[in-house]
Amino acid sequence: MLYHRFFRAEKLILALLLLLISAPFSSDLRGDEPNILTRVVFQDDDAKTVRWADLLAGSPPKLGPVQTIAGFPKLDAEKQSLVQMGVAEGMILVGVRDEEDGKLQSGWVLIDSGVRSEDHGDHSHSTYESAPKIVATQLDNAQGNPAHLYVYDNVFYLANDKLNGYTRIDPKTLDLKSGVSEIVKQAQFVSGGGGHITLAAVDKKVGYSSWIDRSGERQGQVDVSRFSDGKVAYSLKLPSGGIHGATSNSGKVFFAPSDGICWVEADLDASLGATQVKTHHLSLGKEASSDKPLRTGAFTNLGHHVLFVTGKGAQATLCTLDAQATDPQPTMIPLGLEEGASPVGPMVGYFLGETPIALLFHDHPSTSEAKHYLSVVELDPNRDGLFADAAILHRMEVGRSRVSGHAGHHDASILADQKHALLSNPGDGTLVLVRPRRAEEVATFQVGGAPSKVETIGGPSGH
Template identity: 40%
Template sequence: MRYNLITLSLSVSVTLSLLAGCTEAESYQEYQLVQAEQEETSQVVCRLFFQDHDSSQLKWADLRESSSFLLSEPAPVKGLPELDNTRQKLVQMERIGDKVITGVRDDQDGGFQSGWIFLETGVEEEAHGDHSHWSYESEPQLLHSQVDDQQGNPAHLYQYDARFYLANDRNNGFTRIDPALWIESEPTKNISAFHAGGGNHITLAVANNSVGYSTWIDGGGPNKGRVDVVPVSDSGTKDVSYSFNLSSGAIHGATVVENKVFFAPSEGISWVSVDPNPEQPKLIEEIKINSIEIGTDQETKKPMRTGAFTVNRDRVLFVSGSGRSTLLGIINATSDNPSLTKIDIPMDVNTTPTTPQVVNSVSGQRLAFIFHDNKGEEQADEFMTIVELDPNQDFDYSDATVLSSIKVGPSAVDGHYGHHDIAFDNSGRYALWSNPGNGSITLFSLKTLEPISDFTVGGKPTKLIVHGEMNSSH
């Protein structure tokens, strides 16, 4: 029997009480004793953090294993600023080591209270050569929060070269946050620096910890397709070095790999080489803007585009298209003329693909996961497609292939919110994904590629972060 440490439904409790000839209170007390025994003999697998969209709270729980898998009762991370869930929402979330940052967005373009929250996971890793020892004795703790009416209502959060980058949309710039600069004995030490560049709804790529490419979302006018090039430093900058414009606008994605910067405008993909000397302004004639066509959407007959990238090793991954035209795109960034591999991911016309998330599993497989999330009032069955990126393990993804599609719990999409999200333990043994539509989180084996258990957590779990792995015996 599997025990879910989170909830015990009243109906089950009453049934158990009747069968056992005891009161409901006695039944629940017995259940709590079983919980305690299970926890005592169990081992922590990893620590999970998830955003509850309903309450605008960041919660955490430990996944444990004994004879079965258990999830401790989720609790809000202590000390975090109390958000107004009718006006403020947690947005993207990233982890570097044992540090996590999540953005906060409000309903007044940053004029109410927006910004960022910086915390420690409480998970400690002690490296022992070919393995690590993991400790889960400490609870997560808040390190710093910057939530006020001066943060420009961030939407996007990135990490490059072990630094966080938060896009301050309405301030036309971005904040660089260096977790390595955090010193517990000096909590007021400045770990962040603002850089001017980009506008309205910023996406961002930062190369070599020295140059940022910050975009404008405008689909027309003088800022259509505009990219600002900004020198990056610990102290920040008030000035853009220079700008250039892509041939199409509405840029909604950017990343960097192999000394190339990739952008996601309204048509196809554009890329430029990283500028090794960003302090020196450039003329538009000096900048070579390259294009990669994705194709034409069979349904809309319009050029295909994407909205976000995932980087794995020297490849750029993205999804594009709709319905039966949906595809996973893989760009080989090592080439002087990057090539594009396409993998068909056909899906219901009423669903939309999520940005692929990639893991190297304990079995040696390099896997990408793509959810099919409902996008409108018409509710279709929702699935997760698993793609093996490198079946023969020669680091050439041209042989990528779809392994399977698994039915998942419902999403609860509302604009940018309410999508499924997936995260992986450090060992590559397990994945956990959120099902916002039914308030549950699913545990999945990366070895057997099958679901293991569903845990009811309530609310609308959305963004996930996982840290740690189970200690190995030796």
């Protein structure tokens, strides 16, 4: 009797073992890496380098080991800095400037993120083939000390301020197997703009680049250049100078001079000439404490809308323009920030099954002890495709910024899952995963240093 019980138990154990062998193993049993939700790449303003980690699935999600990108150039922390970062076609471009007007070492670093994504209509599939790696570096005393980096139509445009032009790098046309020196040669220099260049590119054909001058013969000047030959075709004159922002959307080009907003119809073959181009001006009002015109410094695009911020403190406002309109007029959404706070953003995106939202940080001077917040703005509550009814959804407290010039600001990147956003807190050395529509903090990751500009590349790996 005892023998038969033992035999039955042995058969049961054997059957269970066979079932385990034949059944698909979980990732833990296989010893595989956990599912990757996205790849995180961020600038560390302390170390003057770019770091990365994978965000891993879990409850809550976890951040994998944080690493510096292998081979990233060692910069002089006192004399050099990183200037913005962009992503296109799985590639990352980072600008570098120095404190000696480009005479020390400035230029750019091109990085392969190691992420490949395929669009399958209603979803995309991402594979994480390798760690990020340096593809090419161009750092020397002849790169014009860039300050601004733009991405239009998945092409990089890096302003070379002291060279009166900009570098155009199209990841799709690069021969990545040709070696560093050959890749550098594939970058195109385009003449146009000067001082502290901001620029817009239209349909991979023509570029509009600005001069920063507030007075003199270059005041309000915008150069229009063809990419076919990289030369200036003609120049426009805006009614005011100090241009510090530009973008293109829906066949129009928008500029941010010292007074309000200006826009022109895009000239795709740069054939009209300055006298045939009509410049439109939109006033944003005046500062509450003076007669100084309100202005903005940068634009963000979302579909056929152009978004930007103006004012500070109680006068801070989010503005939206429908670029498809014949006569676009700004919709103004008061933000009501704390005294001394400046709006940073907006970072915008569409959320799964929801209306689009904008994220705006309330940044303070580094000497301020005030709390920092994030305003979440619902852009299209009635779902009519217009942003005329945009309204603040809620605000949530976030970590600290550490503003120093153009560095040390908060940043945010909306994940491919269209549910989460990753925020950077330079003053706290943290990255925070949030669900903005719920004002919910999901996880905080201590990464050290001063994480500022952050990008998330790729969606769930689907192991």
